[in-house]
Amino acid sequence: DTAVSQTPKYLVTQMGNDKSIKCEQNLGHDTMYWYKQDSKKFLKIMFSYNNKELIINETVPNRFSPKSPDKAHLNLHINSLELGDSAVYFCASSQESSWGVGNRNTIYFGEGSWLTVV
Amino acid sequence: RKEVEQDPGPFNVPEGATVAFNCTYSNSASQSFFWYRQDCRKEPKLLMSVYSSGNEDGRFTAQLNRASQYISLLIRDSKLSDSATYLCVVNLYNQGGKLIFGQGTELSVKP
Numbered sequence: 001d002t003a004v005s006q007t008p009k010y011l012v013t014q015m016g017n018d019k020s021i022k023c024e025q026n027l028g029h030d031t032m033y034w035y036k037q038d039s040k041k042f043l044k045i046m047f048s049y050n051n052k053e054l055i056i057n058e059t060v061p062n063r064f065s066p067k068s069p070d071k072a073h074l075n076l077h078i079n080s081l082e083l084g085d086s087a088v089y090f091c092a093s094s095q096e097s098s099w100g101v102g103n104r105n106t107i108y109f110g111e112g113s114w115l116t117v118v
Numbered sequence: 119r120k121e122v123e124q125d126p127g128p129f130n131v132p133e134g135a136t137v138a139f140n141c142t143y144s145n146s147a148s149q150s151f152f153w154y155r156q157d158c159r160k161e162p163k164l165l166m167s168v169y170s171s172g173n174e175d176g177r178f179t180a181q182l183n184r185a186s187q188y189i190s191l192l193i194r195d196s197k198l199s200d201s202a203t204y205l206c207v208v209n210l211y212n213q214g215g216k217l218i219f220g221q222g223t224e225l226s227v228k229p
Contacts, residue, residue: 109161
């Protein structure tokens with residue numbers, strides 16, 4: 001029973017297309033995230049939502065638009081795809097939206113969505 | 119300078135070896151520290167949190183040196199199954215839930 005599930009797992013699409021990646025978590029967590037892992041393996045946060053509200057929005061092109069219909073779902077829509085968007089996109093969730101000293105908050109990742117733009 | 123820096127490796131070690139990974143972070147406001155493990159073509163998973171006094175979980179020992187802004191992970195008696203990329207992760211207290219990931223250190227344990 002997958003805790004954080006995202007679809008599709010693999011996506012190959014042409015430049016200029018619009019695509020969406022869906023994510024759902026069944027952990028009852030309040031916070032969800034989108035991370036991007038590029039070809040150099042750096043994992044960087046793109047967005048985070050807490051109870052459907054956007055709390056972190058990194059410097060991401062506005063072609064990327066997250067949507068959280070409820071706290072168990074966070075989808076990512078990408079318009080006008082570019083070659084540089086090719087990466088692995090990880091959805092994640094955590095019980096809380098912050099970490100403090102001794103805080104046992106843990107972030108759980110989905111299996112990733114491999115996006116290739118050709 | 120990167121916010122979190124790790125030696126990317128790869129570290130190639132024989133089974134049974136002891137291996138140590140180091141990580142430095144640039145922001146002194148960093149509050150929480152973690153080691154994550156990522157297998158090839160898989161998602162990152164929490165290996166262990168790192169506490170100020172250092173902590174141990176079986177064959178894994180994590181240490182934190184706030185003065186030097188340095189975190190380490192020691193793996194004793196390496197197993198083939200330890201082969202993975204180990205990610206150093208830091209959270210900035212004043213940036214809430216933003217986790218900063220290092221590039222990762224690749225470990226390959228050989229028979």
